[in-house]
Amino acid sequence: MGEYVDFKALKAVAAVGVVAARYGVELRRVNASHERGRCPLPSHPAGDEKESFSVNGEKQVWICHSAPCAKGRKGKRGGDVIELVAAMERCTLRDAGLKLAVWFPVAMQLPPPGEQPVGEPAGTLEPEPVPARVEDGGGVAANGYGVFSSLCVWIETQLKNDSLEPFERVSFERVLAKAKVLAKE
Numbered sequence: 001m002g003e004y005v006d007f008k009a010l011k012a013v014a015a016v017g018v019v020a021a022r023y024g025v026e027l028r029r030v031n032a033s034h035e036r037g038r039c040p041l042p043s044h045p046a047g048d049e050k051e052s053f054s055v056n057g058e059k060q061v062w063i064c065h066s067a068p069c070a071k072g073r074k075g076k077r078g079g080d081v082i083e084l085v086a087a088m089e090r091c092t093l094r095d096a097g098l099k100l101a102v103w104f105p106v107a108m109q110l111p112p113p114g115e116q117p118v119g120e121p122a123g124t125l126e127p128e129p130v131p132a133r134v135e136d137g138g139g140v141a142a143n144g145y146g147v148f149s150s151l152c153v154w155i156e157t158q159l160k161n162d163s164l165e166p167f168e169r170v171s172f173e174r175v176l177a178k179a180k181v182l183a184k185e
Helices: 007-013 015-022 067-074 081-091 093-103 144-161 167-183
Strands: 033-037 053-056 061-064
Touching: 007 053, 007 081, 007 167, 015 053, 015 061, 015 093, 015 167, 033 081, 081 093, 144 167
Parallel strands: none
Antiparallel strands: 033 053, 053 061
16 A cells, blocks of 8 residues: 555644745735735636635644635635645645655654554554664753654754755754754643
């Protein structure tokens, strides 16, 4: 059947605004948590130039306020980052997750016990090795990222690459900031 897709991990690293920008949406800030722009969805009616597409950065969700656009998606007005990719690519949520995993690499883990993917023979997925944690006196890794240390070291290496696309750079920087906050909690 293929690789396990950890939707929760993908949602943690793939900002919906960054993914919208990848599809050419130019968002303008409306308030502290909301941005608006033209709807990029294939179901959006041609000629409708209103800024009906809205992104909530705090909740990491999107919505198109256009009734004809929602009608083209069987009444669905919005969703999370995975649903945005699925709507844009006209693919399944799993395929959208796999696409996001390429754009925003995350360490894919084994599914939780009892949640073996359908059609996947038991025991075919090997767990990722867990790197040793470097502890300082306070119990948080010396670089400030705690349990996210190995991922963040990898991201810092990627940020040194001059050929990153702007959306990739912004995404990596957001993940690093979020990891530092989570490590202190």
